[in-house]
Amino acid sequence: MIRVVVADDQALVRRGFAALLALESDIEVVAEATTGDEAVVAARQHHPDVLLMDIRMPGSDGLEATRQITGDPALEGVRVVILTTFDLDEYVFQALRFGASGFLVKHTEPDELIRAVRVIADGEALLSPNVTRRLIHRFASSTAHSVQPTVQESQLAQHLTERERDVVALVGQGLSNDEIAAQWFVSQATVRTHVSRAMTKLHARDRAQLVVIAYQHGLAEPPAID
Numbered sequence: 001m002i003r004v005v006v007a008d009d010q011a012l013v014r015r016g017f018a019a020l021l022a023l024e025s026d027i028e029v030v031a032e033a034t035t036g037d038e039a040v041v042a043a044r045q046h047h048p049d050v051l052l053m054d055i056r057m058p059g060s061d062g063l064e065a066t067r068q069i070t071g072d073p074a075l076e077g078v079r080v081v082i083l084t085t086f087d088l089d090e091y092v093f094q095a096l097r098f099g100a101s102g103f104l105v106k107h108t109e110p111d112e113l114i115r116a117v118r119v120i121a122d123g124e125a126l127l128s129p130n131v132t133r134r135l136i137h138r139f140a141s142s143t144a145h146s147v148q149p150t151v152q153e154s155q156l157a158q159h160l161t162e163r164e165r166d167v168v169a170l171v172g173q174g175l176s177n178d179e180i181a182a183q184w185f186v187s188q189a190t191v192r193t194h195v196s197r198a199m200t201k202l203h204a205r206d207r208a209q210l211v212v213i214a215y216q217h218g219l220a221e222p223p224a225i226d
Helices: 011-022 036-046 062-070 090-097 110-121 129-146 151-158 162-172 177-184 188-202 207-216
Strands: 002-007 027-033 050-054 079-084 102-105
Touching: 002 011, 002 036, 002 110, 011 027, 011 110, 027 036, 027 110, 036 050, 036 062, 050 062, 050 110, 062 079, 062 090, 079 090, 079 110, 090 102, 090 207, 102 110, 162 177, 162 188, 162 207, 177 188, 188 207
Parallel strands: 002 027, 002 050, 050 079, 079 102
Antiparallel strands: none
16 A cells, blocks of 8 residues: 655645545555645654655745655655646755655646656656756756765765766656667666666665756756757
């Protein structure tokens, strides 16, 4: 059973998402929250698999709540998905830097919401390649390169093999495993192995954080978009 907490100060959004998820036999909504503080409390009390987190809430907002949750070793298994009104929200990239596993726009289709919860609960990151490219292009080029990696982070990056550096660069550009496999003429399993090893070496929480690290380490350049 996938355990979910929904945090949003808008009752219509919060209860609507909770009602949709509750219809699924493999998903249980264990709590709702209306503030960032309540979201942190719910995470610590219920240890959900997935926490759907609005960014703009009264008191401690979703960014601060995300930072607290992803920074707490006791909540390592809690995956935060940011809820946003706009897919190019300026706060989304910051939330990913804080350790969020992905993001959803609030007007997402019901089937996509359910799929997203299952994807996150299965340990994957929720990053649509097209949206990721646009998000990175708009914000990462102006913010990520201004964040200098620490000496320790730089040493970690040096431990990557050439193939691992290449795969991190492509992940940073928003390419999916399927796209990378097609470009390299290898299996998706091979790509997944390279991604997994790079995440381990860079101490990335998940694929979403790997995108951020790619820019902080200068391992990727903002992708071109149409």
